[in-house]
Amino acid sequence: MTYAPAKLLEAREYLKPLTGLNNIALGITSDGYGHGYHRGRDAINTAKDYSVIESPRDRSGLSNAASALDIGLFDRTVNGRRVTLRSLSLWLVEQCRAGAPDTRDIREIIYTPDGRVVRRWDRLGVRSSGDDSHLKHTHISYFRDSRDRDKVALFRRFFAPSPPPPAARRFPLAALATVTVTSQEGAIMPEFMIRHSTKDEVFAVWGSGLVRHVGKREYDYYKAQVEVLTTTDDAEHARLLAYSRALQA
Structure with missing residues (x-):
């Protein structure tokens, strides 16, 4: 049956x-x-x-x-x-x-x-x-x-689709960087400028003319992201990638 x-x-x-x-x-x-x-x-x-x-x-x-x-x-x-x-x-x-x-x-x-x-x-x-x-x-x-x-x-x-990971919401990299350049490998990557003022501990991120103040942790994240995109050393790339992910946690 x-x-x-x-x-x-x-x-x-x-x-x-x-x-x-x-x-x-x-x-x-x-x-x-x-x-x-x-x-x-x-x-x-x-x-x-x-x-x-x-x-x-x-x-x-x-x-x-x-x-x-x-x-x-x-x-x-x-x-x-x-x-x-x-x-x-x-x-x-x-x-x-x-x-x-x-x-x-x-x-x-x-x-x-x-x-x-x-x-x-x-x-x-x-x-x-x-x-x-x-x-x-x-x-x-x-x-x-x-x-x-x-x-x-x-x-x-x-x-009940899974929400995006919290880190993706915390550090909206794409929202800040819309200017693109070509890397040595020919890949398109975002480019932005970062400034660190040691005197008053102000960290600023520039992207397509947008300026905003951020905390040190977020500043370090963006800095690591730039270095991940530009380094040509495989070991350094792996270290920076792990470091940026740790900052997102």
Whole structure:
């Protein structure tokens, strides 16, 4: 008898409060005998079903566990931004095409990019479309050998993207330096001027005409950044890079 494995149940529980969908709209298993990844071994013809015969990963991982997740229509505001089934689906397909590590267990995604046509991203390149029911829900099939692997991390990247590291906000180097020069290797790099007054301990940074006073720690960071960009000594480059990163901590 087909059952919903723990890792897909975890994914469903993660998605429920974010999408406002219930267990039916976040479907994992299908009733009765039929075909496809929503069914386990006892509910399909294992000699003919595409969810078994087209991949060694499906054949080796075949069990009575379902290996698919449906996501119904939703339109919500999460962490201050609007998220919809369409935006999630397009992002998932983009991540799969880019080869993101946390998408490697996904066999296929059947979705609509525009609400009018149905498309299928298939890792095996066998199919490219689906039936019209996917105008109202997105279907994700996972290779059957991934039954016990995490399914939440990918969705977490969409709904709760990691903020930039604090150091990047503390020292906005790019905001100060827009003038560019060419290094000895021909790479474009930012250039700015730094002055240190030992008399009154004033540190100033210039960039595209912008002048502001900064503390010694930030001054040392910018100075190290200039030296990182200009040194030709590999050992010195490594030392300065480590030093500038320590200043960001």
